[in-house]
Amino acid sequence: MTSLTAQDGADIESQLIGKSVVTLDDLTTDQISLLLRKGNYIEHNMAKVRHACDGRILATLFYEPSTRTRLSFETAMLRLGGHVIGFSNAQNSSVSKGETISDTVRVVSNFADIIAMRHPKEGAALVAAHAADVPVINGGDGGHMHPTQTLADLFTIQARFGRITNLVVGLCGDLMFGRTVHSLIETLCRFGNVHFVLISPDELKTPRYVIDRIEASGTCSYEEVHDLQDAIGKLDVLYMTRVQKERFFNEDDYLRLRDTYILDPAKMKLAKPTMAVLHPLPRVNEISFDVDSDPRAAYFEQVRRGMLMRMALESSLLGDRLPGFDETEEVAA
Amino acid sequence: MTSLTAQDGADIESQLIGKSVVTLDDLTTDQISLLLRKGNYIEHNMAKVRHACDGRILATLFYEPSTRTRLSFETAMLRLGGHVIGFSNAQNSSVSKGETISDTVRVVSNFADIIAMRHPKEGAALVAAHAADVPVINGGDGGHMHPTQTLADLFTIQARFGRITNLVVGLCGDLMFGRTVHSLIETLCRFGNVHFVLISPDELKTPRYVIDRIEASGTCSYEEVHDLQDAIGKLDVLYMTRVQKERFFNEDDYLRLRDTYILDPAKMKLAKPTMAVLHPLPRVNEISFDVDSDPRAAYFEQVRRGMLMRMALESSLLGDRLPGFDETEEVAA
Amino acid sequence: MTSLTAQDGADIESQLIGKSVVTLDDLTTDQISLLLRKGNYIEHNMAKVRHACDGRILATLFYEPSTRTRLSFETAMLRLGGHVIGFSNAQNSSVSKGETISDTVRVVSNFADIIAMRHPKEGAALVAAHAADVPVINGGDGGHMHPTQTLADLFTIQARFGRITNLVVGLCGDLMFGRTVHSLIETLCRFGNVHFVLISPDELKTPRYVIDRIEASGTCSYEEVHDLQDAIGKLDVLYMTRVQKERFFNEDDYLRLRDTYILDPAKMKLAKPTMAVLHPLPRVNEISFDVDSDPRAAYFEQVRRGMLMRMALESSLLGDRLPGFDETEEVAA
The missing domain is CATH 3.40.50.1370 (Aspartate/ornithine carbamoyltransferase)
Known part of the structure; x- marks a missing residue:
């Protein structure tokens, strides 16, 4: 266990803002520790954080169905006060018809503040993260990562x-x-x-x-x-x-x-x-x-802790502060 | 028409909290009468009740499409200030792939405060009600009940x-x-x-x-x-x-x-x-x-009255009070 | 460029309330100009308008998938503070089973305050507009119009x-x-x-x-x-x-x-x-x-401007005022 200065804590937090998370290697161990502390804080302060992401929109772009994962991402955003748009299956969507993932994600960047994406092909989340103007969270791409x-x-x-x-x-x-x-x-x-x-x-x-x-x-x-x-x-x-x-x-x-x-x-x-x-x-x-x-x-x-971690991650990437959370408290690592 | 004491009214109401409704036999006639009075109250006080379920989440688990019923359940929750997650067709969902209804419902209990479910098989709603940690409302199961x-x-x-x-x-x-x-x-x-x-x-x-x-x-x-x-x-x-x-x-x-x-x-x-x-x-x-x-x-x-009754039922099972509603008024039965 | 009296501006605005928009011929050039000014106002005052449609519900009835258009309509309503219900593909919906568009739209009028509809058949939006008790916006019907x-x-x-x-x-x-x-x-x-x-x-x-x-x-x-x-x-x-x-x-x-x-x-x-x-x-x-x-x-x-215009249109047809917007300012035409 190490204790952080206020400046250290603020730095770790601010460097999460706007990031995309394709694999966990996109996060430092300090950032993962911060997210774990946030998850713990959220668990015990659900009422305090329920307006943390007021007015935000999450887009869930699920090119293959994964109901459990999609509902977890969506619940996380709703429990933070935000809204959700998206699709749950590319077969019911027109997005894949001849349009590149990059174009779709650039279009959706005009609607949403953050994107959670699942795609059957490895590397799709990385392509999306490069193209998007907003943070992209990988919700699973092929046999690949699911951070x-x-x-x-x-x-x-x-x-x-x-x-x-x-x-x-x-x-x-x-x-x-x-x-x-x-x-x-x-x-x-x-x-x-x-x-x-x-x-x-x-x-x-x-x-x-x-x-x-x-x-x-x-x-x-x-x-x-x-x-x-x-x-x-x-x-x-x-x-x-x-x-x-x-x-x-x-x-x-x-x-x-x-x-x-x-x-x-x-x-x-x-x-x-x-x-x-x-x-x-x-x-x-x-x-x-x-x-x-x-x-x-x-x-x-x-399952519940997965939802809490998605709340921690979504709010952090959006740069939305959790009311009452002190980022200078000791880090569990 | 009978008049209730304040204690009677409070008892009828409190016994609805956390209940699942698989068939109307799950409700006493006093509870049905209370819901009818709530429906009537909501109809004339939409503005007063629009934050009654603030922060709540309804999950609509529709294993077969029933757009009319699903939209009615969803509108009811939104008009009470809550949010909605879910799926509209198991074929676009991954939930049915080898997972029991019990497991799916236990997973969703970690996301939602209340579940409305429709399933092509008789008895599915009863299984769900037993497994869930939150109230389950049967939105139709096979040739069976649709309370x-x-x-x-x-x-x-x-x-x-x-x-x-x-x-x-x-x-x-x-x-x-x-x-x-x-x-x-x-x-x-x-x-x-x-x-x-x-x-x-x-x-x-x-x-x-x-x-x-x-x-x-x-x-x-x-x-x-x-x-x-x-x-x-x-x-x-x-x-x-x-x-x-x-x-x-x-x-x-x-x-x-x-x-x-x-x-x-x-x-x-x-x-x-x-x-x-x-x-x-x-x-x-x-x-x-x-x-x-x-x-x-x-x-x-x-159709409109169905939506109003779903507002009455959802708020009652959640234990969310309707501002201004007096449960001791006379019961229409 | 012409300058409007306060009365003229109020008239143009009030005549939009409750209208359906099947083609752009449903709008006068003054109304189109007003919508352009509203789009411009919304772009620079997103925070001011985010509760303009609080408590409203948009239904997106998409009989064929059009993810881009649907997400744009939905985002527009969410960014105004409203909610969304609907379906993204009639094949996953039960609405089309033997029910006329008129009946479906009359049912949905009991749930939603405004409808955005897409349908593969020409004329479907016009039929819907006649049957609905709420405004209908044509989100594309066949080879026809997409205002x-x-x-x-x-x-x-x-x-x-x-x-x-x-x-x-x-x-x-x-x-x-x-x-x-x-x-x-x-x-x-x-x-x-x-x-x-x-x-x-x-x-x-x-x-x-x-x-x-x-x-x-x-x-x-x-x-x-x-x-x-x-x-x-x-x-x-x-x-x-x-x-x-x-x-x-x-x-x-x-x-x-x-x-x-x-x-x-x-x-x-x-x-x-x-x-x-x-x-x-x-x-x-x-x-x-x-x-x-x-x-x-x-x-x-x-894409972003399309979403902003849908915000302008949805709020106008609902009769929800945009806080701070002055309808008497000069019209760009």
Whole structure:
């Protein structure tokens, strides 16, 4: 924990104004810490911030449907007093008919003060960020980055443990294709002092470039294991992901492995009483419904924290101050 | 008409807070009466109530399109000062992809303060109501219930006659499959003292369980007739429904019967000068356009009253008081 | 320029209240001038007008998608403090199922204070305007009129030159099928004193009825030419449109002509330093992206001015005064 001078705090805040966030690398660790503190402030001061973005307009440009993410961005703006325009599916939109993303975004810049965009193609958010006259937040582009999901994950960990460092973080299931997992690992590595327990079948192991990032961090470590049941006892955080049948070469392997990666009350009995279970949702069957009532289940809380982080991010990029928030308080990093 | 003590009125009101409304059986007759009085109050005090739900968010989760119903729910919340998020068609939404209704509703509970849901499957609204942390209003589930349509019908009758009892209520057309008809009959039976004139071809007669409900009421009576022209003269209320060609075994029967169930100016001449014509809309050809300008045509007014009742219901379930409304005034029942 | 008495100004303004705008012929030139002055006032007084339409609801009934137009209408209402309901595609809506446009619009009149409608069929907006109890603005009906696009065009010309008369206006590309071009010419003819340079291939010449309108104006003149490069030097305004391949009888003609009608930096070098380039968007390749950074490129500014004119129009038809606006100031015509 470090304490900031008023000038430092003001600088970190002012440098967020007008920025686009395509990946979390667009934010410094100080800025991420500031957003986490803002999320925490907003959670406890919803009434105070409800006019922070009065008169602002968010455009949600969702070229593919992602209802959960779209409603989270929209709720965040509405809870800050702003308004929302947009579309939820390019197939019902005329924007894609022969018009470049750049042109669409330049048009929408004349309507909205900030844009949240989701697009099936990697790189679309970056193109949009370059073209727009207003901040663009990436709400997911292809197999690529989805920075506000990671902010939701970090805030949930922070809320449960009071910190995002000095933790044993287990990640379980499909660690090869799950972009949320990669982004969370990479971001935790920037803050340091995390031991990762990577729990997956051989077919779905963490890619080498992510392992490299852990090793390059200097302060983080990892182990790769196959079995959730064996590993669960040591974890502070368990981040579950879905194991999709399509990822396996044959059905026998899938059936053999599937249950290993399903979290149920029996496995929860082996876990610490303070462990937090996260999941980016939607869940299919990888977490048993019986686990939902366990106080360690944090995945619905995580949805709420994602919305709070989007409130923190939207207001910060717009340069709208949160009444009563003191940016010079200590930073959690 | 009965007069309530302040405590009674406050109790009826407070017991609505946080409730879900899947069918009208979820509401007591006192609560329905309170909602009718609120609808009436809102109609005459739109300016006073326009900030009653400031800062609230309604989620409209429409798994099948129903533009009329959705816009009514949304307008109701906006006219109370709240905001709206949601989707209008599950096919443009990602919510249904392998996620249970329970999970979707639990996610949305983190965004919205109240949910209005429409779903093609019977029972979906009940599942949602159990899972949600916020009130759920059923906006129609399959062939099942659609309670706010019935509230619209009741309020229209109340507004035209000052009462919903001691009336002769004709229901005309498809009385077998029309869920709005069944719900209206069942609810009027709870208040009592209505004589129903059930006007339909034999192929589309009122189901036995609905007749049973009339008989069980003790104070209501009914007659079944084939001919609108013969019956119209005795009616206070005429509730029209559509006779769909597909319901008939052969086209000859359909063609023979169709005109019998079309309301036109000639038939209107036989009706009382105070009769009220209701219809749940959309109408196809079962009410001639020439009838629209007749002051007895109440079906567009009914749309407005549906919106007013949704304002009454949404604010009540949220526990948001209507400024100036006195819940101790006499109840119309 | 003429100066109005307070009474004249108030009359022009009051006669707009409750009107529907299906074509620009629904507005007098005084009313168009008033709207241009209001657009200019709004541009410089966004903070003052942001509560002008508090509590109002706009319904956007878009029977075919037109994201750009819909978001412009919606943003306009939100920036005035109002709310928005509606649908963006009739295929996701239930409104069209067997219900007449008249019935739908009468239903929606019970929800909204004003309607913006787009429909694939010519005449749909006129039908809606007759049926509605609230003002209807045509957001495009078939190959027909799109009056708010023309208001955007006029306001952009007005903003660049301080007038919409005494100008040389070039229109380039498809002058046969482009409805925006015809509407702009017809409206400029009502104000008079414009010389039109009609730049198109023979296959896509301006229709005779539009030429007739120029000739009937008395004060306007025109010339028809084939080559943009030859004509560009004399233009104050260059209105670009797309030349669609499908319009040509054979591909050779298309390929031969296409480049003639593409605006690029080389052609811009031949133009006046004050020329304004307009385009209704979306553009495909008829304006090179290199032109975007030229200060004479006015097509993204035109998007913003379209939104401002929709603010002027929506508030005027609703009868909501713009705080601080003086309707007696001189009229630009």
